[in-house]
Amino acid sequence: MTAPGCDRIALADLTDYAAGELSATEAAAIEEHLFSCSQCASRAAEFDALVRAIPPAVRTTEVGGFVTDDVLNRMAREGVHVRQFVLSPGAVVPCAVWEDDEVMALRLRANFGGAGEVTMSQRVAGNEVLRSTGHVNASSPGEMIYTLSAAWVRQLPVVNVEVVLTAREDGEDRTLGSYTLVHEGSLQR
């Protein structure tokens, strides 16, 4: 029943519940309480609003970061224009970003060895503009996918974008691969 200030169902419980982490018995207990307690229901409404806001936020194409094919596939299903570049170490490739592209996906290939964590550095005209540390995924052991907003890339001047992947080993950074995107401005069809 509703009790003033009831906090029986916390945010972590709702997170587990919605993610399907709970047993059928545990889930049923949460459901029974939620449908009879307005205090916990308002917490559930807040959580519901938060997770419902995630897909529209991703569709703004402003989120970026390391992703997997599962995320790219959902973007594709939603009609997001993703321009993909498959880059092997040492690659120098023209960076063709069209006016209707929304997301750039860099498939950075390398021999990651036993590295679990990899740091990506992006330099534009010699200046580091982005540094991010991601994790090597089991589903794609020789590749990491990094996404960028195509709008951000389009506003760059004609310039080379250098991407370097490193892994920390024995206290030192080991370069896994360097890649060069030759940005020649936004392209129009």
Place this chain on the structure above:
Amino acid sequence: MHVTIDSVSDEVLARRIAGGPAGSTDAEESELYRRFAPRVRLYGRRHLRSDAGADDLAQEVLLLTIERLRAGEVQKLDQIGSFILGTSRMMCHSERRVARRREALAARFADTSDAIAPPSLSALDAPRVAACLRALAERERLVVLLTYYADREAPRIAEELNLSPGAVRVIRHRAIARLRDCVMGGRS
């Protein structure tokens, strides 16, 4: 003292809908929807693994509830929440989800579906949530995206990220708490 509709109990709402002629209880029906749709949607998200399916379920369950109230078929009005949960369970497992209901509900609740977010999150907008997602650590963001955008289940996420299921769970807890704090606090 004037009592606003949002301060009456669930039971009073149910009694008014059950007792009023059709067309005279629009405010009560909207309030019932506002209160229970998020819970039914959450139930649908858990059991149907689909945002769209959860939205449909919430509309169908609340329409049926209102119909049953009007028909005098809900026996325990003081337990309307239990009735709605039972209806959610029944409809979630039913294959007979009629398009007619969906269309009727889309029209019926067209004016209220945008107003069900709690006031604390009413300012949720996509650019702000995107900024807060960007502010998460890479692994936190990826777990959130795989769970709530790519609709991947926990074992698959754990396998893909080379993590134990327990670690994914802890990361998800932390990420959602940070995302909520960022969105609600305006910090990114």
